[in-house]
Amino acid sequence: MSVKNPILGLCQQSAFIKSAAQVDQCPPDVGYEVAFAGRSNAGKSSAMNTLTHARLARTSKTPGRTQLLNFFRLDDERRLVDLPGYGYAKVPIPLKQHWQRHLEAYLGSRHSLVGVVLLMDIRHPLTEFDRLMLDWAVASRLPMHILLTKADKLTYGAAKNALLKVQKDIRQSWGDIASVQLFSAPKRLGIEEAHAVLAGWMGLLAEDGEAADDGAAAQG
Numbered sequence: 001m002s003v004k005n006p007i008l009g010l011c012q013q014s015a016f017i018k019s020a021a022q023v024d025q026c027p028p029d030v031g032y033e034v035a036f037a038g039r040s041n042a043g044k045s046s047a048m049n050t051l052t053h054a055r056l057a058r059t060s061k062t063p064g065r066t067q068l069l070n071f072f073r074l075d076d077e078r079r080l081v082d083l084p085g086y087g088y089a090k091v092p093i094p095l096k097q098h099w100q101r102h103l104e105a106y107l108g109s110r111h112s113l114v115g116v117v118l119l120m121d122i123r124h125p126l127t128e129f130d131r132l133m134l135d136w137a138v139a140s141r142l143p144m145h146i147l148l149t150k151a152d153k154l155t156y157g158a159a160k161n162a163l164l165k166v167q168k169d170i171r172q173s174w175g176d177i178a179s180v181q182l183f184s185a186p187k188r189l190g191i192e193e194a195h196a197v198l199a200g201w202m203g204l205l206a207e208d209g210e211a212a213d214d215g216a217a218a219q220g
Contacts, residue, residue, distance in 0.1 A: 005192070007199040010074040011052040017079065019068040023105045026069060031077035032202040033112040037103075038119030039129050040085030043149040046185040047119055048082060051194055069106060078202050079112075107136060115143045115201040117194070122148040122159060122182070125166050134174045145197045146170075147183040147190065 020026045038044040052072070070082040083103060107113070118133050120126065125148060137144040148166060151159045159182055167180050179197065183190035199205045 005195050005199050006204045007074075007195045007202065010078060010204075011195075012054070014052045014054055014072050014074050014080065017071040017073045019070050021068055022102050023109055026106070026110070027071050027079065029110060029112050031079065031112050032114050033079045033081055033110060034115050034117060034198055034201055035081040035083050035107075035113060036117045036119065037083045037133055038085065038149075039121070039127060042085075042119040042121050043185060044082070044085060044119045047117075047147055047149055047183060047194075048080065050185040050188065051191060051198075052080070069102070074202075107140070113142065115145065115197070117145050117147060117197075118178070119147045119149050119183075120166075122151050122162050123153060125162065126169060134170065134178060137177050138174055141177075143201065144178040145194070146178050146180040147194060148180065149183050149185070151182040151189055152184040152187045 017027055018025075036044055036048055067084055069084070072080045072082070074080065083106070107116075116133070116137065118130060120130055134144065146166070148159075148163060154162065163180060163182055170178050170180065181190050181193050183194065196205070
């Protein structure tokens, strides 16, 4: 019998902590932190809301509205972070440069950061921003998990082919730094797989992939 992933209960009780315009405004740098990154139109807010069963991240009809680092509490030791969306043409250049500077400062200095979830629109994967993030993950030796979002926009066969191509391209250029999966917020596709990655990074799973004792106790 499979054990319920303890990340589920934590996600369901997740709550906003604070927003930060720069690194020195972030919460204390302790515990486990997983950041969500992606271009402004990659469906990041929808994915976060689907994974947490909450309305944590605000979706907007105008991509690029997330201009701050937004922190969400799962428990006393674990947090999710919604990073600023990048690459939207209508955002003024100085604002883009501000985001870039503070994103790099956050990624380079945050000791509690245990992994980054990178979201790519399955129809437009591996953009310049995505490649920069993968380069950074290799340089920092931090694991990355890629959600190929909006998989429902393609047929199953086309989505599977896109997944295999992205996996191959990443393996050839960046090695095994990143895992990749299909994801669709409206169809609720890929949620369990993504939850398993989050739970592993946050110390909630034992070596065999089952729920760790402390995580299971927290749910009991």
